Amino acid sequence: MKIFLLIFLACFCTGAFGIYIPKATNITNRKFPSTFIWGAATAAYQIEGAWDEDGKGESMWDRFVHSDPTHIDDRSTGDVACDSYHKWQEDIELLKQLNVKLYRFSVAWTRILPTGYLESFNQAGVDYYVNFVKALRAAEIEPMVTLYHWDLPQTLSEQGGWLNDSTADRFGDYARIVFKNLGPYVKLWATINEPKTTCTQGYASGEMAPGLKLVGDGIYQCARVQLLAHATAYHIYHDEFADQGGNVTIVIDATYNEPLTDSAADAEAAEWEFEFNLGWYANPVYLGDWPQIMIDRVGNRSKAEGLSQSRLPPWSKDELEFVKGTFDYFALNMYTAVAVNAIDEPPIGTGNYYLDKGTGTSYKPEWTPSIAGWLYSYPYGMRGLLNRVWSKYNPGSIYVTENGWATTEDLNDQGRLEYLQGYLSNMLDAILEDGVVVDGYTTWSLMDNFEWARGYTQRYGIIDVDFNSPNRTRTFKDSAKWYSQTAATYCLVDTCVD
Template identity: 65%
Template structure:
């Protein structure tokens, strides 16, 4: 049976499809992406406060695969000018990066604004603008101020108000030059990895209830920032703001009713979990029904999925100006019959097994899975289901061993971008920009420096953190210059 599934997958994969010979539209923005904790370093310099990731990795280095941390990382706090020059050499017109909340507000509250942090980001943004590169700024990419974690973190609904105050300060200081904002990056990953199975900061294991509370608070925080921007800044600054959601394309492992339904349930418990409240209003009905029924069977007098009242539904619904999509891989979905429901758990709530055959993954990143056609199918699903008006692919990339010759990354990017181009030119999906993950090798959270996603190599053994173009960077530079994925494109 497993051999049959692999053969079916090979058919699904479209691995032998020709790369598109069409050109990307002239208006399409090519770019690259990073995040503050992963590249900046300078973790306690110039008035920066402690983040929950600082505390998480310092308290127990074994929480990271190689025992390392982001204290120095790529040292972009000191080398930001070199980073801008690298972006200029690539020819990209879009750079997605995040602000460090505790670098701007050391304890996360507005009582003290760290001017050195404001100056750092203002200098970076000004340099990008002078180079003709549009900054796309993420307000929150996982580095919650430690003080706010001690107030309950994403389990405390007041954090949405703190986030609003922080967002307002960012808009006031940078909004004249920033026209693209992302509120929260990958809330699903924060809630699952940080609050369900404890792999990432803050390391909580609350898979039956905390994981859902985290989701609700992050959605309220996103909506708070959105409303502040549109009420106080958008008319003058004329920018756009949205959430960034991570998703995979899900295929039924077998073509039977059970796995087809399993793929639908996987979609709603992952993509729909955060997209439905923002783009359609309220949690997905399947989630509400499923978790509500299980909660009742488990003896609860209420659903473990916290309900939105009508005021909250209205407050969150429609808080988007585009769709920010992070996508790396696809899943085969096997539906599983209900197991013991006595232990409330997100994974038994959705009752599916997402998996990928190991034959399709590199040895250094076994969780990555190359299914290029999934990019096209996922973009169509997002476009047709949520009707966002426009889509930015805000993360997409491939891990290698860090060598400069990275042909597997080129193959991955070329195939995924080809399917993105097909979605644009053949399906009418309005994808307007793409920022590959990542501009450079960096600190990959619980994986430390063992995963290398950068198109630019960083020598972490060198005090200078020397940057060097990989083969993929030269390839990407040519794609940006020609708007073409092959040597010669059709007009």
């Protein structure tokens, strides 16, 4: 289904950056609700730099990039990145110029507890983030704080990291410090960002830190421990800091899963794909327990492999009660869609999450590819996924906390602008036509940054960063000029109706 083709006409208005408003077809001209909150998102390791300054400890990503440069496509590191640790005041000015009222960023665990343990408490790290959130408030920008965006203290990683149940307790210790110190200025919290990506790429494929390849069992234990860590932080907040009046949840990434054909078999496969991805993490939090299809399939395949118990670790009754209901809203990261088809049952052999799923995935030829091999533009997928989350989990409120497009280094980033317009138009359809409550949106990303294993070869920012300059000069791209106007007018095109 082709949702949009955008026709851009030159249209520059006066303003600090020359606001650029594209002419578009098939993009809604209705306004977003006046209560909708526009924002942008980043993560500590990807932008801060200053990797060993002011008492900061080593994270598993510091170790990953330093121990073997070939882990990263361009042999780069996050040692300096965007230098936002030193340039945070400039970043706030950029947010003001974008007209956004919400900034999602993450705290570096290793700035607060350099080793992950309480005895390593670092006041300088606490002071840095307190000053930052105070400055955001003074600029009338709401901070949305993510406690963990993949930068586990290396000390904890060496003790098993997300395979070790005790990491959930250490996460609780860290969360309590952040809640106590930043809580008076923060009302929106996210505990763990994209736990699925941490587990699939850090503990299964080995592509990301800590580089382990445990695709049959470690991947599931990783999920279990991260969910326990999330629930630990959630309960600490509501038991000890409820008077702060904030909301807490976990951030889950997902694709929109479109059956490859109209067959019943492909429709069932698309449902399995949903449960083995989004449901894997959402079900325990919003409904209780793993999705039944995961319990059945992993259990049956484990038995056929000769194992005495399922590779998918069961929850105890107390754990189920502890994790279930640990949400105040739904935080959704959504970038792309996949086409899903039924396949023959994979042969039994060594345990493997991807064989456990029992699905085939691909992309449809009419979808627009980006330079990132996994990212295709299919704007209707945004509306479809929002409706699926809303109907299945009844979260009360959704924030889309990441959504963006990869390009090369180019200020004239029409591909990103088209992508954002199309996805946001479909988001608005879900709000106005389907009754889905989406309260806010933080695009990924505020600026170009260290894109994990891809280094600096892929740019997701609406603001360009010159990584060859010691000053890390920031420059608005066309998408930033458009986004600034959209955030000011609540309108995706040059003229909207109320």
